[in-house]
Amino acid sequence: MFSRLVRPTLVSARNFSTSKQNNFKVAVAGASGGIGQPLSLLLKINPLVTELSLYDIVHTPGVAADLSHIETVGKVKGYNGPENLLEALRNADVIIIPAGVPRKPGMTRDDLFNTNAGIVRDLAKAAAEVAPKALIGIITNPVNSTVPIACEVLKQAGKFDPKRVFGVTSLDIVRANTFIADGKGLNPKDVSIPVIGGHSGVTIIPLISRATPSVSFPEDQLKALTTRIQEAGTEVVKAKAGAGSATLSMAYAGARFANSLLRGLKGESNVIEPAYVVSDVTESEYFSTPLLLGKNGIEKNLGLGKLSDYEQQLLKAAIPELKKNIKAGVDFAKK
Ligand SMILES: NC(=O)C1=CN([C@@H]2O[C@H](COP(=O)(O)OP(=O)(O)OC[C@H]3O[C@@H](n4cnc5c(N)ncnc54)[C@H](O)[C@@H]3O)[C@@H](O)[C@H]2O)C=CC1
Numbered sequence: 001m002f003s004r005l006v007r008p009t010l011v012s013a014r015n016f017s018t019s020k021q022n023n024f025k026v027a028v029a030g031a032s033g034g035i036g037q038p039l040s041l042l043l044k045i046n047p048l049v050t051e052l053s054l055y056d057i058v059h060t061p062g063v064a065a066d067l068s069h070i071e072t073v074g075k076v077k078g079y080n081g082p083e084n085l086l087e088a089l090r091n092a093d094v095i096i097i098p099a100g101v102p103r104k105p106g107m108t109r110d111d112l113f114n115t116n117a118g119i120v121r122d123l124a125k126a127a128a129e130v131a132p133k134a135l136i137g138i139i140t141n142p143v144n145s146t147v148p149i150a151c152e153v154l155k156q157a158g159k160f161d162p163k164r165v166f167g168v169t170s171l172d173i174v175r176a177n178t179f180i181a182d183g184k185g186l187n188p189k190d191v192s193i194p195v196i197g198g199h200s201g202v203t204i205i206p207l208i209s210r211a212t213p214s215v216s217f218p219e220d221q222l223k224a225l226t227t228r229i230q231e232a233g234t235e236v237v238k239a240k241a242g243a244g245s246a247t248l249s250m251a252y253a254g255a256r257f258a259n260s261l262l263r264g265l266k267g268e269s270n271v272i273e274p275a276y277v278v279s280d281v282t283e284s285e286y287f288s289t290p291l292l293l294g295k296n297g298i299e300k301n302l303g304l305g306k307l308s309d310y311e312q313q314l315l316k317a318a319i320p321e322l323k324k325n326i327k328a329g330v331d332f333a334k335k
């Protein structure tokens, strides 16, 4: 989906005009990292991004200098260290957060909680202070818990709007589209698989019964594909053998997600992207479903839709895990 948007962007970026509400400040927190750098590159070539603010605790002067030479409209500024955090986020329209440690083989996403919870809490506090209207996309794991942390922090600051805080789950859809297309010999750009739930193991629920175009698999293959989508992050962690987790595919997915937020802000109609948000479509207080995006973030939650019996079972398995992850986040933020 995003590729159809990015490729023309590369061509048109130099001729971009600011005559419409097409100019947005996007801040990336964690911009020097494995995800942060390629994500910032993709944002630099997005013509809707006229100010690109790069925040990290290391190396942002170099990353910003490098990206600033690219012949696109966005002005790049680097902000290094906590003393520059507020300036980095000030009045941002969109804040994308890939700050924090990634997994090593043998770790679960929950094992990242102790380090990453505090990082997301501090970034959310800063956003509440200087960018209370920003749409915030959280990539940092464990997403199932870091999103509730950010929401609690914003509530404590009196700045919470549930339509503006998102856990980025786009990579799960990107992977599902790719794996199903591979399995059926289709072009991935023609394939669309909803993936709902959360962003770890059993909480990732691919809805293959609702694939576009419609596809079917024998039961054993369906189960194997579902497990592969649920464990795709671990597949990359194992292959990287200690050098981290998915960065390039996540940068792609993060740029696709940010572009959808920006298209919504710009007033484009029918912009649909999934994300893990405050939700009342299941018993879980936070849940990822496709969302209709607009000028104020979420315009409409498009809900679960119809699930097959197998997908109902997956949903049942996901809910207790999600509740546990959410509670951990809320408890941390209230401490
Ligand atoms: N939501 C998703 O689908 C995915 C999430 N992730 C998660 O994204 C996060 C980042 O992964 P990578 O980029 O591979 O890690 P990385 O270690 O390469 O980069 C993280 C960056 O965050 C920075 N950082 C650390 N503390 C910070 C703070 N207080 N403020 C600002 N920046 C800070 C580091 O200096 C580093 O540049 C991890 O938690 C990983 O698990 C990774 C892939 C997919």
Ligand SMILES: O=C([O-])CC(=O)C(=O)O
Binding pocket: 102, 103, 109, 141, 171, 232, 233, 234, 236, 237, 245, 246
């Ligand atoms: O698996 C990880 O730790 C990183 C991640 O969230 C993903 O690749 O989906």
